[in-house]
Amino acid sequence: MNDNKNNNRIELRGVTVQLGDRVVLEGMDLAVPEGKVTAVMGPSGSGKTTVLKAITGQVPISAGEIRVGDVFVNQLSARKLNDMRRNIGMLLQNGALFTDLTSFDNVALPLREHTRLPETLIRKVVLTKLHAVGLRGAAELYPRELSGGMNRRIALARALALDPNIMLYDEPFTGLDPISMGAAVRLIRQINDVLGITSVVVTHDVTEVPRFADYCYIISDRKVVAQGTPAELENIDDGVVHQFIQGLPDGPVPFHYPAPDYTRDLLERH
Amino acid sequence: MKSSHQIEFTAGLFLLLGIACLIFLAVQATDGGSEIRGGSYELVASFGNVGGLRPRAKVSMAGVTVGQVERIELDPQTLDARVTMKISERYDDIPDDTSAAILTSGILGDQYVGLEPGGSPEPMRDGDQFLITQSAVVLEQLIGRFMMGGGGDEE
Amino acid sequence: MTTGSVTGKLFVDPVKEMGRAVLFLFTALSRMRFGKTQFLETMRQVYFMGVRSLVIIMISGFFVGLVLTLQLYDTLSRFGATEALGTALALSLFRELGPVLTVILFAGRAGTSVTAEIGLMKATEQLDALDLMAIDPMERIVQPRLLAGILAVPALVLVFNVMALLGGVVFSVFMMGIDGPSFWGNIQATVALGRDFMGGMFKAAVFGFLASWLAVYFGWSSKPTGEGVALATTQTVITTAIAVLLTDFILSAFML
Numbered sequence: 001m002n003d004n005k006n007n008n009r010i011e012l013r014g015v016t017v018q019l020g021d022r023v024v025l026e027g028m029d030l031a032v033p034e035g036k037v038t039a040v041m042g043p044s045g046s047g048k049t050t051v052l053k054a055i056t057g058q059v060p061i062s063a064g065e066i067r068v069g070d071v072f073v074n075q076l077s078a079r080k081l082n083d084m085r086r087n088i089g090m091l092l093q094n095g096a097l098f099t100d101l102t103s104f105d106n107v108a109l110p111l112r113e114h115t116r117l118p119e120t121l122i123r124k125v126v127l128t129k130l131h132a133v134g135l136r137g138a139a140e141l142y143p144r145e146l147s148g149g150m151n152r153r154i155a156l157a158r159a160l161a162l163d164p165n166i167m168l169y170d171e172p173f174t175g176l177d178p179i180s181m182g183a184a185v186r187l188i189r190q191i192n193d194v195l196g197i198t199s200v201v202v203t204h205d206v207t208e209v210p211r212f213a214d215y216c217y218i219i220s221d222r223k224v225v226a227q228g229t230p231a232e233l234e235n236i237d238d239g240v241v242h243q244f245i246q247g248l249p250d251g252p253v254p255f256h257y258p259a260p261d262y263t264r265d266l267l268e269r270h
Numbered sequence: 271m272k273s274s275h276q277i278e279f280t281a282g283l284f285l286l287l288g289i290a291c292l293i294f295l296a297v298q299a300t301d302g303g304s305e306i307r308g309g310s311y312e313l314v315a316s317f318g319n320v321g322g323l324r325p326r327a328k329v330s331m332a333g334v335t336v337g338q339v340e341r342i343e344l345d346p347q348t349l350d351a352r353v354t355m356k357i358s359e360r361y362d363d364i365p366d367d368t369s370a371a372i373l374t375s376g377i378l379g380d381q382y383v384g385l386e387p388g389g390s391p392e393p394m395r396d397g398d399q400f401l402i403t404q405s406a407v408v409l410e411q412l413i414g415r416f417m418m419g420g421g422g423d424e425e
Numbered sequence: 426m427t428t429g430s431v432t433g434k435l436f437v438d439p440v441k442e443m444g445r446a447v448l449f450l451f452t453a454l455s456r457m458r459f460g461k462t463q464f465l466e467t468m469r470q471v472y473f474m475g476v477r478s479l480v481i482i483m484i485s486g487f488f489v490g491l492v493l494t495l496q497l498y499d500t501l502s503r504f505g506a507t508e509a510l511g512t513a514l515a516l517s518l519f520r521e522l523g524p525v526l527t528v529i530l531f532a533g534r535a536g537t538s539v540t541a542e543i544g545l546m547k548a549t550e551q552l553d554a555l556d557l558m559a560i561d562p563m564e565r566i567v568q569p570r571l572l573a574g575i576l577a578v579p580a581l582v583l584v585f586n587v588m589a590l591l592g593g594v595v596f597s598v599f600m601m602g603i604d605g606p607s608f609w610g611n612i613q614a615t616v617a618l619g620r621d622f623m624g625g626m627f628k629a630a631v632f633g634f635l636a637s638w639l640a641v642y643f644g645w646s647s648k649p650t651g652e653g654v655a656l657a658t659t660q661t662v663i664t665t666a667i668a669v670l671l672t673d674f675i676l677s678a679f680m681l
Binding site: 284287291300 | 465468469471472475476479515519576577579580581583584586587590609612613614615616617618620621622626
Binding site: 083096 | 551557558560
């Protein structure tokens, strides 16, 4: 397996994902360089989140292979898959905190479940993680008592609890106000650099990407349509990429859902 | 929201309350399991008709429950009903000329086996058979007899 | 609608649903694990499912006992058989009404909240989050709730029975002047510990298992939307009621 070792921490090769009759990803190639922040962008419904779910083994792939470190996700047994997941921290769309646990217990859960640390040490670790996201003061509060942005930061602390070497973020900026957004962008960058881990950020927030990403992929219609550094992407002369980066309502990705001819539809008698 | 220790404690209390109810009901509101505790021995009685006697019906002597009916089966030779009873070991000196009768508690109550002691000095042993038995009174036959003018021709 | 789809709606879909529920149960049972975390989580669920249903069970039990005694008294007095009041009350409670009414109330109080809770966990990706933390949601979410139901329902049935007997005593002894000791004496003489009382408790455990299984299953399989969760809670109540009454008939037929 070591011959696969290169600078890429995660590699997808020819990955096809099919959910029921619907093909979500088709022959996708994607590489995530070690120690970098990689952004995966694309319009809604283009399969961005599925990329993350395929990496963590939550959705089965019907063709191709996915390498994470030196293991192939699609060949792992349930136990090995769990071992791999312990090294991956994932921030889900709305944080997905456990609503019946306090912030403290949420962050402590993976530690209590997967380590045999004494409670005094767990307390120290949890408070450190909460401090890192600036919410040590909210340790005893329940998720419902915190704002959406704070919930996501607690979830980030939870994802970091076991010191993962890969962080995956699923739409970390959705619904954040500009201040929280700024904080989130900075946190993602800092966590990546300070802890020396590899990050993948799935987002459709084009404007923020240059502030944290080292490398970008743009996905549309089940496959990668463009890749490069944020600066390179600005200059790519591709219809979809151009439309996406510029945020144009109509273009290769149509504004209208496929429909019969407008005039004829209106005039037709029923 | 309560702390997790309080929750666990309350849940424990709740289960204890359940157990307390279990004990209260089992002791206060049931027969406490009329299964005979300790040792027992079996006695057999043949009846021409057991009527509505059922397994687990009580066996009593002078109104005191001394055992219960274990099984009821048809004797293939005599075509009588063979009733096997389990008698508590405490009552081990039932005279061997004791008679057994199928009686009814109240007019429409359960049927049970009543033992009427004789005077023999010899006690009954495990597997012994009652020599004198009296079958159940079947209500339909009784009514039938009245209707027929008290005629004893059926006997 | 074609005949095919009508048959599908009426027969094939429910059978499929049953199949899925059974498969779900097998998966959950096959991944059972017993440790300190499981024990503590089960106790937490006993609290949420049992303790929080206690008040409604106690109130309902008392009034069921009261009204049942009233009806039995009226009926039995026509035959001059009021001395059988205690027996009739205790037998109908222990054998049928206690387990059946308790579990239906339980489904409405605790079952629905379990379904809604799991449905919301699904909608807010909490189940995914567990998966991603390498914590098995079957073991963490499903197993404690199944076990808690099997523990909580018999305990609730016992409380219900005690309260109903209390209601019976209040009506017959305090209001109708029936002799208290003979009321209890009749019960003690005629209610069999094994067949009547323990048989009822066996039913209670089976019903508790059914109710928590269905509650967890409908939450687990609900569509992760507000509408989906609402539908799932309704299904929990209806299906539990039907399943319990059906099982009750089968169990009673075998136990009598």
